[in-house]
Structure formats: C-alpha cells, structure tokens
Amino acid sequence: MLIVDNVTKKFGNFTALEDISLEFQNGVYGLLAPNGAGKTTLIKMLTTLIFPTKGQILYDGVEITQLDEAYRDMLGYLPQDFGYYRNYSPMQFLSYIAALKGIDGNTAKQKALQLLEIVALTDVKDKKMRKFSGGMIQRVGIAQAMLNDPKILILDEPTAGLDPKERVRFRNLIADLAEDRTVIFSTHIVSDIESIAHRVIMFKDHKLLCCDSPDALRGDRFNNLEEVFMHIYDEDGVIVELP
Amino acid sequence: MNISPDERDKSIEAILAGGLTRPVSTWRYLRGMYSSLGIRVIFWESAPAMLLSAVVALGYILLTAMQSAFLNAEENLSAMLFLLSPVLFISMTVSTEAIERMNGLYEIKMTGKYTIRQITAFRLLCFSLVGTVFAVTANTAVYHIMTVEMQTGYFFQMLSIALCSLFLCSLLIITVMRKFRSGWYLGAIIWAVAAMLPGLIFREAWNTFLLNIPTAVALGIAAVAYILFLREIKITTKEVYSYAHS
Numbered sequence: 001m002l003i004v005d006n007v008t009k010k011f012g013n014f015t016a017l018e019d020i021s022l023e024f025q026n027g028v029y030g031l032l033a034p035n036g037a038g039k040t041t042l043i044k045m046l047t048t049l050i051f052p053t054k055g056q057i058l059y060d061g062v063e064i065t066q067l068d069e070a071y072r073d074m075l076g077y078l079p080q081d082f083g084y085y086r087n088y089s090p091m092q093f094l095s096y097i098a099a100l101k102g103i104d105g106n107t108a109k110q111k112a113l114q115l116l117e118i119v120a121l122t123d124v125k126d127k128k129m130r131k132f133s134g135g136m137i138q139r140v141g142i143a144q145a146m147l148n149d150p151k152i153l154i155l156d157e158p159t160a161g162l163d164p165k166e167r168v169r170f171r172n173l174i175a176d177l178a179e180d181r182t183v184i185f186s187t188h189i190v191s192d193i194e195s196i197a198h199r200v201i202m203f204k205d206h207k208l209l210c211c212d213s214p215d216a217l218r219g220d221r222f223n224n225l226e227e228v229f230m231h232i233y234d235e236d237g238v239i240v241e242l243p
Numbered sequence: 244m245n246i247s248p249d250e251r252d253k254s255i256e257a258i259l260a261g262g263l264t265r266p267v268s269t270w271r272y273l274r275g276m277y278s279s280l281g282i283r284v285i286f287w288e289s290a291p292a293m294l295l296s297a298v299v300a301l302g303y304i305l306l307t308a309m310q311s312a313f314l315n316a317e318e319n320l321s322a323m324l325f326l327l328s329p330v331l332f333i334s335m336t337v338s339t340e341a342i343e344r345m346n347g348l349y350e351i352k353m354t355g356k357y358t359i360r361q362i363t364a365f366r367l368l369c370f371s372l373v374g375t376v377f378a379v380t381a382n383t384a385v386y387h388i389m390t391v392e393m394q395t396g397y398f399f400q401m402l403s404i405a406l407c408s409l410f411l412c413s414l415l416i417i418t419v420m421r422k423f424r425s426g427w428y429l430g431a432i433i434w435a436v437a438a439m440l441p442g443l444i445f446r447e448a449w450n451t452f453l454l455n456i457p458t459a460v461a462l463g464i465a466a467v468a469y470i471l472f473l474r475e476i477k478i479t480t481k482e483v484y485s486y487a488h489s
Contacts, residue, residue, distance in 0.1 A: 072355065077350070085288065100362075
C-alpha cells in the first residue's frame with residue numbers, strides 16, 4: 001500500500017501542496033483538479049522526481065527514498081510531456097527503456113511484443129514513430145510504463161491531445177490494467193475518470209479537498225461528476241462551494 | 244497515521260535488511276551498470292554529441308595553432324594545452340546533457356532502475372578518461388612537432404598542467420551538476436570564465452605562471468582533484484536526495 005503521510009511541498013515561499021494525507025490501494029485513483037492545483041507536484045513526489053518538504057511517502061510502511069531502486073522497480077510512469085525518439089520504432093524504443101529498467105534483452109523483447117499487442121500497435125511495431133498520431137504515441141507511452149509490470153502506474157494527463165475515440169479506448173485500457181495494481185491518473189477532464197476511477201481526489205487551495213468514490217461525490221444532488229466539478233470550481237478553478 | 248501490524252513488520256524487516264546487507268561498492272555498481280546496459284545504451288543517441296565535441300576540440304587546436312604560427316608565439320602552447328582537454332570534456336558533457344534534456348524523456352529516465360543521473364556519472368567518468376588520453380596524445384604531438392627545442396622535463400610539465408586543468412574542470416562540472424538543476428551548463432560557464440579570464444587579462448604573465456608551476460605540484464593538484472572527482476561520482480550514483488532540492 002502506498003501512503004502519502006502529511007506531505008507538504010514548497011518551492012521557495014510558494015506552497016504547492018500542504019499537509020496532504022492519502023492512501024492508495026489497487027484500483028484507479030483519479031486526480032481531478034484545475035491546472036495549477038498541485039496534481040503534477042504530487043505525481044512528481046510519487047515518482048521520486050521531487051521530494052516532500054515535510055512529511056513522508058511510504059510503500060508498505062517503508063519510505064520510498066529508503067527503498068530507492070526497489071521502489072523504482074515497482075513504478076511505471078507516463079509524464080505529461082512524453083518525449084520519444086522520432087527515428088526509432090516502438091520495438092527499438094521499448095527495448096531501450098526496458099534496458100534502463102534493468103530488464104534483460106530476451107524478456108524485454110517478449111514483454112514489448114506483448115504490450116504492443118495490448119495497446120494495438122503490433123502492426124506498426126517496426127515503423128518509425130515520426131509518422132505516429134498523438135494517440136499512437138500515448139499508447140507507446142503506456143507500453144513503456146508497463147514494461148516492468150509495475151505495481152504502481154502513474155499517468156500524468158495521459159488523455160491530453162487524444163481524439164474522443166482514442167480517449168474511450170484509453171479509458172478501457174486503464175480500467176483493465178488497474179485490476180491488480182494501483183493506477184494514479186491525473187486529469188482536468190472529468191469524463192476521463194468518471195467511469196473508471198474507484199476514487200476521485202480533489203484539491204482545494206493546495207490542500208486535500210476529498211478522496212472519495214464518484215458515487216459518493218455525486219450523492220443525490222448531482223447527475224454526474226462534471227456537475228460536481230462545476231459546482232466546486234468556478235471558471236478560474238477557484239472553489240465556490242463544496243459538494 | 245495508522246500503520247497495520249503487517250506494515251510495521253515489513254518496515255522493521257526493511258530497516259534490518261538495509262542494515263545487514265553488505266553495501267555494494269561504487270565500482271561494483273558501475274561495473275554492474277555497464278554489464279547490464281552495455282556501452283550502446285549508456286551512450287544512446289550520443290553520437291552527434293561526440294562528433295560535435297571532436298569538431299569543437301579540433302577547431303580549438305586549429306585556432307590556437309594558427310594563432311601561434313601567425314603571432315610566432317609558440318610559448319602560448321602551454322596555455323593552449325592547459326585548456327585543451329577541458330574543452331573536450333566540457334563539450335562532450337554539455338552536448339550529451341543537452342540532448343538528454345531536450346528529448347523529453349528525462350523524467351522517464353529518472354524513474355528507471357538506473358537513473359539518467361547515474362548514467363551521466365558513468366559517462367563523466369568515461370569522458371575524464373577520454374580527456375586524459377587526449378591530453379597525453381596532444382602533448383606528445385606538440386612535443387614532436389614543436390619547432391623550439393623541448394626537453395623531456397618540459398613535456399612532463401606540460402602534461403601535468405593539462406591533467407591538472409582537466410581534473411579540476413571535471414571536479415567543478417560534476418559538483419555543480421550534482422547541486423543545481425542547471426549545473427550541466429552552469430559548470431561549463433564557470434570553468435570557461437575561470438580558466439580563460441586569467442589568460443585574457445594577464446596574457447604573458449599567465450603563460451609564465453603556468454610554465455613555472457613545478458611538475459610535482461601540478462601532479463599533486465591533479466591527483467587530489469581526481470580523487471575528489473571520483474568521490475563526487477560515488478555520491479551521484481548513490482544519493483537519492485540530490486535532485487530533491489533542484
């Protein structure tokens with residue numbers, strides 16, 4: 001189990017996140033908040049790219065910095081701006097990332113083929129990625145994040161730039177992947193997580209506002225999560241009223 | 244925070260395991276990285292950077308040789324040799340880092356089993372060895388082609404100065420890279436200013452000063468700088484918190 005324990009992150013005088021406590025188990029966790037609310041800061045802390053100013057992040061009771069390499073071994077990450085080598089094929093790219101993850105050549109090849117099938121890119125596995133659409137690149141991104149069969153899969157705004165059909169496909173893929181792992185999925189698009197998230201996490205003034213199921217958030221007052229979101233945040237992303 | 248008995252036990256086990264495991268030495272770790280990744284993955288997409296570095300170093304040699312020929316100032320060669328290997332080291336470091344930072348994969352590469360920082364530390368170690376070979380080669384070449392009479396002692400003096408500057412530069416670059424997010428180019432700027440400014444301001448006097456540094460002193464400084472550089476390599480491969488404050 002992944003635990004965020006009273007975590008605060010400051011950048012100079014600016015407090016990006018304050019006193020956040022969360023517990024993650026298997027399932028999809030949707031981080032839903034307007035841009036600038038602190039979603040990426042939390043994700044970067046969970047991926048060990050930055051560290052809390054106060055508090056700690058624990059995996060199975062052990063601080064993730066102490067776990068170091070063992071924690072990164074359990075981690076799959078797709079950042080918001082996913083870069084790739086344009087002149088490489090998905091197979092070549094996945095082999096390279098697999099090497100960085102410490103996976104041996106033969107296992108990497110098998111895993112890459114298996115993942116490319118899951119993300120429906122088998123037909124283009126040896127084609128250069130420079131001709132790929134945004135959706136295809138994102139699917140390569142998901143595949144690279146899954147190479148080490150991670151227990152924690154963290155996706156930062158993975159649906160940005162996808163067309164509606166690709167979004168649906170992507171959501172289904174995430175739902176399948178979350179059966180036996182923790183998937184943390186950041187977005188500011190409500191419909192992305194409404195149907196697949198087991199829990200929705202929202203922030204208010206850089207503090208945790210709620211971590212609850214979509215049903216609980218909707219309650220009797222709202223028809224969908226979009227209404228909840230619109231009710232909570234105004235056009236500028238400022239809280240107007242709690243659900 | 245409520246911790247279950249199971250989590251408490253796992254936590255105790257992890258602490259004990261950490262305390263009881265024999266720590267892996269840096270060299271074993273780097274050897275392991277090399278055998279696991281191989282030279283192709285460690286220097287992935289670095290070929291253009293290497294080519295650029297070779298061009299920069301050759302350009303620097305040609306420029307200095309032309310200057311020496313036109314101004315008939317062969318004594319300036321000591322200043323040229325002082326800067327030559329660091330120029331190669333810096334151009335290799337900055338160009339490979341620039342490629343890493345621009346391709347949009349830096350964050351993914353920070354979350355792998357071998358992080359890009361650890362790979363960079365390995366690369367810097369390789370670059371320092373390349374710089375050493377280059378310094379020896381360049382000094383030997385100068386020794387053979389120089390028209391002024393050159394004694395063996397002078398050769399070793401020039402070599403010691405070249406190694407001294409290379410290892411001081413390597414130490415500066417890795418220290419600044421470890422401590423600052425922009426360290427990869429900040430270190431290069433600091434070195435360029437620190438190494439070139441005396442030559443530009445004091446000209447002949449700086450050259451005379453370099454020529455008068457005893458070989459033993461220069462080699463001593465080079466050895467200390469290299470030991471400190473290796474220490475920085477060790478810290479970079481081990482520490483987790485280094486990028487916490489960047």
